[in-house]
Amino acid sequence: MKNPAAQRVSGVTTGNLSRAALTASAPLAWGTTYVVTTELLPLGHPLFAGLLRALPAGLIALAVTRTVPRGAWWGKAATLGVLNIGLFFPLLFVAAERLPGGVAATLAAAQPLIVAILAVLVLHESPSAWRIGWGAVGLVGVGLVVIGPNAALDAIGIVAGLGCAATMALGVTLTKRWGRPAEASPTAFAGWQLTAGGLFLLPVTILFEGAPPTIDPPAILGYLWLGLFGGLLAYVLWFRGITTLPVNSVSILSLLSPLVAAVLGAVLLDQTLGPIQLLGFGLALAAIVAGQLPAPMRAGLERTIR
Numbered sequence: 001m002k003n004p005a006a007q008r009v010s011g012v013t014t015g016n017l018s019r020a021a022l023t024a025s026a027p028l029a030w031g032t033t034y035v036v037t038t039e040l041l042p043l044g045h046p047l048f049a050g051l052l053r054a055l056p057a058g059l060i061a062l063a064v065t066r067t068v069p070r071g072a073w074w075g076k077a078a079t080l081g082v083l084n085i086g087l088f089f090p091l092l093f094v095a096a097e098r099l100p101g102g103v104a105a106t107l108a109a110a111q112p113l114i115v116a117i118l119a120v121l122v123l124h125e126s127p128s129a130w131r132i133g134w135g136a137v138g139l140v141g142v143g144l145v146v147i148g149p150n151a152a153l154d155a156i157g158i159v160a161g162l163g164c165a166a167t168m169a170l171g172v173t174l175t176k177r178w179g180r181p182a183e184a185s186p187t188a189f190a191g192w193q194l195t196a197g198g199l200f201l202l203p204v205t206i207l208f209e210g211a212p213p214t215i216d217p218p219a220i221l222g223y224l225w226l227g228l229f230g231g232l233l234a235y236v237l238w239f240r241g242i243t244t245l246p247v248n249s250v251s252i253l254s255l256l257s258p259l260v261a262a263v264l265g266a267v268l269l270d271q272t273l274g275p276i277q278l279l280g281f282g283l284a285l286a287a288i289v290a291g292q293l294p295a296p297m298r299a300g301l302e303r304t305i306r
Contacts, residue, residue: 014306016152016245016292017292018085019240019241019244019245020161020228020241020245020249020253020292021196022237022241023237023238023240023242023245023250024253024256025104025233025234025237025287026234026235026237026238026241026253027238027253027254027255027256027257027260028256028257028260029229029230029233029234029255030229030234030260031256031257031258031260031261031263031264032225032259032260032261032264033226033230033257033261033270034264035261035264035265035268035269036222036225036226036230037049037222038219038224038269039218039222039268039269040219040221041222041223042213042214042215042216042219043103044209044213045209045212045213046093046096047089047090047093047204047205047208048078048205048209048212048213049222049223049226050085050089050090050093050201050205051198051201051202051205051216051227052227053089053197053223053226053227053231054085054086054089054194054195054197054198054200054201055062055194055199055201056198056227056231057191057194057198057227057231057235058081058146058190058191058192058193058194058195058196058197059189059191059195059198060230060232061187061188061190061194061195061232061236062188062189062191062192062195064114064187064191065184065185065187065188065191067183067185067191068192069181069184069185069192069221070181071158073181073184073192075157076174076178077192077193077196077203078194078196079174079180080171080175080192080196081175081192081193081194081195081197081198081199081200082197082200083167083168083170083171083174083198084167084168084171084172084193084195084197084235085174085194085196085197085198085200085201085235086191086196086197086198086199086200086201086204086237087163087167087170088164088167088171088197089197090102090201090203090204091106091160091161091163091164091167092104092160092169094156094157094160095107095108095157095158095160095161095164097156097157098154098156098157098160099154099157099161101247103147103157103161104157104160104161105142105146105163105257105258106139106142106146106258107142107158107161107164107165107257108161108164108165108254108257108258109138109142109143109165109254109255110139110162110165111165111168111169111172111247111251112134112135112138112139112251112252112254112255112287112291113132113135113136113139114165114166114169114170115135115169115172115173115247115248116128116131116132116135116248116251117132118169118170118173119173119247119248121130121178122174122177123173123177123247127163128248130290130293131248131291134252134286134287134290134291135248135252135287135291137283137284137286137287137290138252138255138283138284138287138288138291139287140280140283141279141280141281141282141283141284141285141287142255142258142259142280142284143280144276144277144279144280144283145258145259145262145273145277145280145281145284146258146261146262146280156205160203168254169251170232172242172247172250172251173215173244175239175242175269176243176247177286179243179288179303180239180243183220185292186236186237186239186240186243187236189239189240189243190232190235190236190238190239190240193239194231194232194235195236238250240244241253248291249291250292252287252288252291253288253291255284255287255288256288258300259281259284259285262277262281263280
């Protein structure tokens with residue numbers, strides 16, 4: 001007969017595996033953003049790219065589901081959309097413009113650490129050295145992968161990068177706290193937030209970038225990819241994962257995004273991955289796997305081993 005603790009560990013890990021894999025598809029898709037932006041899209045219009053990634057996808061989701069928020073969910077959906085998308089995109093683009101890509105990606109990778117803290121403050125979970133420790137390991141791993149030897153620092157860029165991580169961390173945590181209303185499917189729930197974030201981005205884009213750029217066939221393909229796969233599909237899976245998985249497990253999956261960007265840079269743009277980068281890959285992947293083990297299950301496993 002199997003030890004009950006071992007059965008609980010096995011059951012939870014197996015039960016969450018498929019949901020975690022589907023949720024991981026979102027940061028995997030987001031990891032293609034850098035190569036799509038640099039190789040297909042017109043230069044100098046990152047906010048317009050963010051706008052097309054969010055608003056059309058949100059409106060499509062609303063048209064398909066024909067579901068709108070009710071009551072207090074108008075305010076909640078707007079808040080989540082601004083945090084997860086509307087503020088996240090501009091801060092990310094400011095960080096990317098003022099910092100080397102590796103530094104910006106590493107600051108964004110601080111999100112799991114922030115979520116671990118917010119889980120205590122907002123969700124009233126017990127503090128976990130395991131979550132904070134593996135979040136730090138993941139941050140170091142991403143840093144080793146993407147930060148080059150000549151990385152320069154800029155105060156505004158650093159603030160924007162940390163703000164980018166903080167806004168999405170708060171959005172993820174509040175999404176977990178509020179859940180998803182029974183009348184809203186995952187597609188509708190994502191559509192609410194994409195639409196709210198897109199509407200927030202619309203005046204920001206017009207103010208800072210002016211008229212939209214000329215769009216050629218490669219740009220059309222790029223915008224379609226970012227909107228349908230990096231926008232609609234990715235956020236449906238991401239928000240579905242947040243509402244069905246532990247919040248810390250979901251947040252650490254975001255580390256996959258800079259790892260995918262680094263791999264695509266090596267494969268498509270002839271960028272080099274040396275021994276230090278490979279070590280960073282190993283650390284980040286170990287953190288992602290460890291982040292899928294909830295603390296109670298881990299404690300049961302430790303008792304079983306003893």
